[in-house]
Amino acid sequence: MKTVLIADDSPSNLHLLHDILTKSGYEVLVAENGEEVLDILDEEAPDIFLLDIMMPGMDGLELCRRIKSMSRxxxxxxxxxxxxNSSEDIVQGFSAGAVDYIPKPFNEAEILARVQTHIRLHDVLMELERLRQLALDANPLTQLPGNNSILKAIAEALNDERPLSVVYADIDNFKAFNDKYGFAAGDQVLRFxxxxxxAAVEAACGKGxxxxxxxxxxxxxxxxxECTRIAVDRLIRDFDEGIRSFYSEEDLEKGEIRVKDRNGKLRSFPLMTISLGVVEVDAKSFSHHLEVSAMCxxxxxxxxSISGSSFFINRRGGFGD
Structure with missing residues (x-):
């Protein structure tokens, strides 16, 4: 539910706007002056503000500037x-940081249309900014979010009310494959x-x-x-089935590859498998995202240490597979 904060020194205006917006499903906060608004903002984070320009003490223009000075x-x-609604008044409002104005007397349809439009536009802009940040941090090969985004997501997971799991995946014997088949083939394995x-996470837990x-x-x-184990099981199955396509028939028949080590001596390495470390997280178990990363x-x-593709879970109550 989106939240609208209304500031107007007229109780009748407040009552009218409150009724219009609550009927349409918004949560509404009201204040009769700028100081009340600032007090509310100590605890609340509205999705949009409707501010009267003419208020005693701190007027709407100054209040707008004060709100915009807050980073959040x-x-x-x-x-x-x-x-x-003169041109000068409108310009002053935009200069203070407003995005629009609603003239008095109020028109219910216009109020709802403008509030809905600006909330939707704000949500779209926030999503675009999130995608921009992900793109800046994305791995150039796979286009998946990189370290900064991962650490931020882990930090957010610690404060999430839902039980969440962080899963660290590592391809076993990837270096040996890379050394024998070359970097281009290795890149194909990483994209695969x-x-x-x-695909496994979306199938088990949904998109996003x-x-x-x-x-x-x-x-x-x-x-x-609740869905992590399903995702892990599917990933192991799909990885083991698909990874075979990257090997020659000869290596598949042998079930191993032969690669020279740093000393030039031939060594045998099994086919690639995937190892998954699963950590169930919450703020009671971990105080910092780096602790989660270390546990992962x-x-x-x-x-x-387990042969073949495998996973191991660190549950909140201890370890277990």
Whole structure:
């Protein structure tokens, strides 16, 4: 539910606007002057402001400037409600940071149309900014969000009311494959793995989940704990089925590849598998996202010690597979 904050020194105007907006499903906060608005903002974060220009003490223009000086409301739309509709008044309002104005006397349809339009526009702009930030941080090979986005998502997961799990995925024996088949083939494997992770998470938990590429052959995804096990099982199945297509028939028959180590000695390596470390997170178990990242690395080590594609879970009550 979107929240509208109305500031007007006229109780009748407040009552009228409150009725119009609440009937349309908005949560409405009201104030009769600028100081009351600032007090409300100590605890609330409205999605849009409707401010009367002419108020005693702090007028709407000054209040608008004060609100816009707060970093969390820089992009929040402010609409003036006013009987002053000269060109000079309108310019002053826009200069103060408003995006629109509604003339008095009020027209219900116009009020609802303008409020809805500006809230939707704000949501679109915020989504575009989120996508821009993801693009700036995206891994150039897989186009998945990178480290900054991953760490931010983990920090947000700690404060989420839902039980969430952070899953760290690592491709086993990827370096040996890269050394034998070349970097171009290795890049294809990384893109294949990214696609399989996204597909598994979407199938199990729905779209919109964080799937990130740490770098190299390391990936992370965050999903509700209730569907994480389903996503993990699907990912392992799909990875094991698809990874075989990257090997020659000869290597598939042998079930291994032969690669020279740093000393020039031939060594045998199994076909690639995937290891998954699963950490169930909440603010009671972890106080910082770096603690979660460290635990993911530890749990992933346990998973990698298990032969074949595998996972290991660090539950809030302890360890378990």
């Amino acid at each position: 409301f820089t992009a929040t739309p402010i609409v003036f409600i006013t009987a002053k 793995t990214a696609n399989r992770i996204v 989940r964080m799937v990130g590429h740490v770098g190299g052959d390391d990936f992370v995804f965050i999903a509700p704990t 690395a530890e749990v992933k080590k346990v998973a990698k």
